[in-house]
Amino acid sequence: MTRKTIRYTEKVKHVIQYFGLLTVLLVVWQVLSMLGFIQPIIMPPPTQVAVVFWELLKSGVMIRHIGISVLRVLEGFGIAVILGLLLGMAIGLSKTLARMTDLIIQVIKPIPPIAWIPLAILWFGIGEQSKVFIIFLGAFFPVIVNTIDGIRQTDQKLVEVARMLEVSRSRFIFQVVIPGAFPAIMTGLRVGLMVAWMCVVAAELIAASSGVGYLIMDARQLSQSDVVLVGMITIGIIGKLMDSLIYRIEKRAIKWKTAFTGV
Amino acid sequence: MKNDKPRETKLLIENLSKSYLVQSEEVRALQAINLSIADGEFVAIVGSSGCGKSTLLKIIAGLENGYTGTLLLGKERIAGPGLDRGMVFQEHRLLPWLTVENNISFGLKDRHSKASAKTVSEHLDLVGLSGFAQAYPYQLSGGMAQRVSIARALVNQPQLLLLDEPFGSLDALTKIQMQQEVLRIQEVEKTTMILVTHDIDEAIFLGDRVVVMSSRPGTIRKIIPVELARPRDRSSYEFAQIRRAVYQEFFVEAENPFAYQI
Numbered sequence: 001m002t003r004k005t006i007r008y009t010e011k012v013k014h015v016i017q018y019f020g021l022l023t024v025l026l027v028v029w030q031v032l033s034m035l036g037f038i039q040p041i042i043m044p045p046p047t048q049v050a051v052v053f054w055e056l057l058k059s060g061v062m063i064r065h066i067g068i069s070v071l072r073v074l075e076g077f078g079i080a081v082i083l084g085l086l087l088g089m090a091i092g093l094s095k096t097l098a099r100m101t102d103l104i105i106q107v108i109k110p111i112p113p114i115a116w117i118p119l120a121i122l123w124f125g126i127g128e129q130s131k132v133f134i135i136f137l138g139a140f141f142p143v144i145v146n147t148i149d150g151i152r153q154t155d156q157k158l159v160e161v162a163r164m165l166e167v168s169r170s171r172f173i174f175q176v177v178i179p180g181a182f183p184a185i186m187t188g189l190r191v192g193l194m195v196a197w198m199c200v201v202a203a204e205l206i207a208a209s210s211g212v213g214y215l216i217m218d219a220r221q222l223s224q225s226d227v228v229l230v231g232m233i234t235i236g237i238i239g240k241l242m243d244s245l246i247y248r249i250e251k252r253a254i255k256w257k258t259a260f261t262g263v
Numbered sequence: 264m265k266n267d268k269p270r271e272t273k274l275l276i277e278n279l280s281k282s283y284l285v286q287s288e289e290v291r292a293l294q295a296i297n298l299s300i301a302d303g304e305f306v307a308i309v310g311s312s313g314c315g316k317s318t319l320l321k322i323i324a325g326l327e328n329g330y331t332g333t334l335l336l337g338k339e340r341i342a343g344p345g346l347d348r349g350m351v352f353q354e355h356r357l358l359p360w361l362t363v364e365n366n367i368s369f370g371l372k373d374r375h376s377k378a379s380a381k382t383v384s385e386h387l388d389l390v391g392l393s394g395f396a397q398a399y400p401y402q403l404s405g406g407m408a409q410r411v412s413i414a415r416a417l418v419n420q421p422q423l424l425l426l427d428e429p430f431g432s433l434d435a436l437t438k439i440q441m442q443q444e445v446l447r448i449q450e451v452e453k454t455t456m457i458l459v460t461h462d463i464d465e466a467i468f469l470g471d472r473v474v475v476m477s478s479r480p481g482t483i484r485k486i487i488p489v490e491l492a493r494p495r496d497r498s499s500y501e502f503a504q505i506r507r508a509v510y511q512e513f514f515v516e517a518e519n520p521f522a523y524q525i
């Protein structure tokens with residue numbers, strides 16, 4: 001075999017490994033449905049889900065729901081990033097501020113965003129604001145906590161270099177601390193965006209009339225399990241796309257760091 | 264050696280002692296160090312691992328506090344880090360996210376001026392890396408990275424360059440090349456240099472004097488002048504004699520490879 005065909009077969013092997021398990025699961029699910037082992041009301045077969053998906057896409061309904069949900073997530077996530085980065089950097093750089101805020105962060109962090117829904121409605125009503133607030137809460141903590149961690153992990157050896165060269169405080173922050181914290185910050189952004197997107201269903205529990213979360217809740221009331229599945233899968237796919245996007249950006253931004261990719 | 268005119272003292276260390284607290288017990292790292300280094304001199308300090316070499320350099324650099332004794336740089340007491348001293352560490356310690364060029368200009372006050380650009384390119388030339396201005400540290404070999412680190416330490420024209428086992432992690436051939444390079448740089452820049460090493464040959468090859476340290480607590484055991492013309496021939500008889508003198512400081516009784524030669 002030539003080197004080219006070897007590389008080609010390698011690639012085919014990787015594609016099969018990547019999609020194989022999912023395909024097998026779908027086929028098993030389909031076959032079990034067709035043999036009558038799975039009731040369509042409880043779990044419709046993949047083909048039915050695909051048909052419903054296609055119909056919702058074709059009619060433009062799906063795109064509208066996705067658009068609304070993505071917009072809400074971007075708003076909530078955007079605010080979380082701005083506040084999380086600024087506060088995280090301030091807390092990371094100041095020991096006093098860290099001591100003052102640590103307990104509050106530690107206690108509020110474990111409260112799931114969904115538990116905030118009653119308060120969110122009281123504070124912001126049932127409009128867009130309360131939904132964005134829930135999403136913001138989900139994204140905020142991963143961003144701030146990872147930013148603080150990243151800054152704390154500044155390499156002591158590089159700090160000594162900066163001291164030897166009498167580097168100004170601002171240059172120290174922008175050329176030593178922040179670039180050093182960058183990988184951790186990017187992790188925070190990735191996790192934050194993921195959680196924000198996961199919160200969209202919770203947020204759209206609040207008197208929504210649009211969005212993928214609404215689509216799911218609405219279909220639940222009508223017992224349309226196929227639409228529920230379409231909504232769930234849509235959330236999954238868009239979440240994956242968002243994660244890949246941030247991962248790409250991260251890879252490009254930190255080309256100086258060679259990552260371990262697994263054996 | 265050009266000892267014709269008496270040179271001014273660049274660094275004076277008087278009665279320097281330093282201890283660390285390790286698990287609430289006092290560990291003496293340095294004890295009663297006295298050393299005077301002349302302007303333009305190259306002093307090599309040898310000692311086994313843990314004898315306090317790095318501690319001594321860090322104190323001179325101003326990175327350590329909590330010692331007793333006096334350190335004078337010229338006529339000024341050392342009270343913290345300053346641009347009058349440059350330091351090269353065992354690891355290159357370059358900023359991985361900056362290009363070679365920006366790593367060198369990292370320590371310059373006015374990075375974006377024409378003068379700075381000129382200084383940076385001169386120093387790239389000085390360490391023989393003119394073609395690598397835009398490279399990132401991960402693209403450099405160990406020796407190249409250490410050259411950049413030397414350029415960075417020299418860019419502010421320090422009076423004193425401190426080198427803490429700078430070639431310790433390089434292969435033998437690169438190491439010899441870098442030693443020659445450092446000598447050439449000292450010839451050009453006339454910077455006073457203190458080099459810490461555990462490599463006896465390196466110390467003799469480079470130093471005007473070799474300071475032998477012993478450990479626990481770290482003290483100066485002996486100072487051996489190396490009055491050989493440069494470039495020095497490591498295989499010469501005179502070099503071997505000095506090597507023997509240094510060896511004897513380390514292995515007095517335990518093992519003396521030269522004892523039965525006569």
Ligand SMILES: Nc1ncnc2c1ncn2[C@@H]1O[C@H](COP(=O)(O)OP(=O)(O)O)[C@@H](O)[C@H]1O
Nearest residue numbers: 283284285292311312313314315316317318319
């Ligand atoms: N930060 C520190 N805390 C406690 N002990 C230290 C510290 N730094 C160095 N020491 C101790 O001081 C002694 C000298 O260390 P060091 O100067 O690094 O030696 P060398 O560079 O000659 O190998 C060692 O015994 C070491 O354990």
Ligand SMILES: [Mg+2]
Nearest residue numbers: 316317318428
């Ligand atoms: Mg050391």
